[in-house]
Amino acid sequence: MSYFPLLIDRQWREPHEPTGGFQAENPATKERLPGEFPVSGEADVEAAVNAASLAAAQLRTAQPEAIAAFLEAYAEEI
16 A cells, blocks of 8 residues: 655655555545545654654744744745
8 A cells, every 4th residue: 555655854754564544535525535644653653753852852942033934934835
């Protein structure tokens, strides 16, 4: 089975031993969208938690203005 890749630690990677998968659906039409997302296994979850922990430590030292600029730029893309 082929799944969409995972974004972990700023890198797209293939899921390592997923425990299954699921499809997204269009909420307006209830139509299933193409492709399947992985249900992450232990190795992927551990990698994501480790990356998040490092990112949180870096975020604690960031200037509030830098965080605000990032959030504003991100919001503009949504």
